[in-house]
Ligand SMILES: Nc1ncnc2c1ncn2[C@@H]1O[C@H](COP(=O)(O)OP(=O)(O)O)[C@@H](O)[C@H]1O
Ligand SMILES: [Mg+2]
C-alpha cells in the first residue's frame with residue numbers, strides 16, 4: 001500500500017456502486033427499488049442525514065438505476081457495466097449534473113440550472129440534478145428553484161442532499177419526497193469495517209477495528225478515513241494502541257492498569273498512570289472521557305449479561321471489562337462517574353491539568369475505599385447473627401431506623417473506628 005503513489009482512499013474505493021452494497025439504509029433502498037419497479041419514481045427527492053451516511057452514494061446509485069441502459073426502462077439495480085452507469089460512476093455523464101450547493105448558492109447559479117432543464121438529455125432517459133448541501137442556497141436561489149420544481153419537464157429529476165433540513169423553506173420541502181438516512185450505529189460500522197479489512201487483506205485486531213468504528217461516530221466516511229490514517233500510521237498490522245495513539249486517546253492498557261491500581265488502593269501506581277498519560281501527550285479531557293466511558297461500561301456489564309448494542313467493544317475486551325468490574329460495586333462505579341464528570345469543567349479552566357488529573361484518580365481511590373450503605377447493612381446483618389457484637393450494636397443505636405446518609409456514616413464510624421468516612425474528605 002505505502003509504495004503506491006496513487007493510493008485511493010478507502011472511502012472512495014469502497015463507495016457502494018449498487019443498492020445492495022449500501023449498508024444501514026434498508027428503509028430507503030427498499031422504497032426506492034419498489035418505486036422503480038412500480039414505475040412511480042418521483043421528480044424530486046431530498047436525502048437528509050449526517051455526513052458520511054450515504055446521501056451522495058444513494059443519489060448516484062438512483063441516477064444510475066434510472067438511466068441504466070441494460071434495459072429499456074429504469075432498473076431496480078444498476079448494471080454498473082453500461083456506458084451510462086460507467087459515466088455516472090466516473091462523474092463524466094453529461095446528463096447527471098452534480099452541484100455543490102455550498103459554493104453555488106446564488107440566484108445566478110440556480111438560473112443557470114433553470115435555463116438548461118428544458119434541454120433534453122444528451123444520451124440518457126433522464127436529466128438528473130444532484131444538489132448537495134442544498135440548505136446553503138440563498139433565499140432568492142430557493143425561489144428560483146421553486147419555479148422549476150413546480151413544473152419540471154418530464155425528463156428532469158432533482159435529488160437534493162442536506163445535513164440541515166431546518167434551513168430549507170417549507171415550499172421546497174413540500175415538493176419533494178423526503179428520506180431520512182440513519183446514523184451508522186457502532187455495530188454496523190464495526191461489522192462493515194471488519195468485512196472490509198478482511199477483503200482488503202488488512203491486519204487489524206478486533207479491538208483496533210472497534211476503536212475505529214467508535215471514532216467514526218455515526219459516519220461511515222469518517223470511520224473509513226480514520227482507518228486510512230491508522231493504516232498509514234500503523235503499517236502492516238494495526239492494534240488498538242495505534243488507533244489510540246493516532247487519535248490522541250488513552251489506550252486500554254493504561255485504563256485497565258489504572259483501574260487495577262484504584263481497586264488495590266495503590267496511590268503510587270495510580271499517579272504513575274496519570275504520568276504516562278501526560279508524557280504520551282494525550283489530551284487530559286479525552287483521558288477523563290475515556291475513564292467515564294470505562295466506568296460506564298463496567299456498570300453496563302454489571303446490570304446486564306447481554307449488553308447488545310449498549311457496548312461498543314469487541315468480545316475479547318468485554319471479557320476483560322467484566323473482570324475489571326468485579327472489583328467495584330455499582331454504587332462505587334456511579335460515584336466514580338459522577339466525580340469524573342465534575343472534574344471535566346475544572347480541567348478546561350486550569351493550566352494545572354496534571355494536578356487535576358492526579359486529584360481525580362486519588363478521589364477515585366477514595367470512592368473505591370469508601371464504605372457504602374449497602375456494605376454497612378451487609379455487615380450489620382452479619383453482626384446480628386453474631387451474639388456479642390449484636391448486643392453492643394443494640395446498645396449503641398437502632399441501625400434499621402437510620403436511613404439518612406448521615407445516619408449511615410455515623411453508624412459506620414462507630415462500627416469501623418478509624419476509617420475515613422464522610423462527604424468532605
Ligand atoms: N450507507 C453506506 N454504506 C456503505 N458505505 C457508505 C455508506 N454511507 C457512506 N459510505 C461510505 O462513505 C463514503 C461517503 O459517503 P457519501 O454517500 O458521500 O456520504 P454523504 O452522506 O456525506 O453524502 C462513501 O464513499 C462510502 O465509502
Ligand atoms: Mg455527500
Ligand SMILES: [Zn+2]
Pocket residue numbers: 067068069070078079080081082083084085086
Ligand atoms: Zn447500466
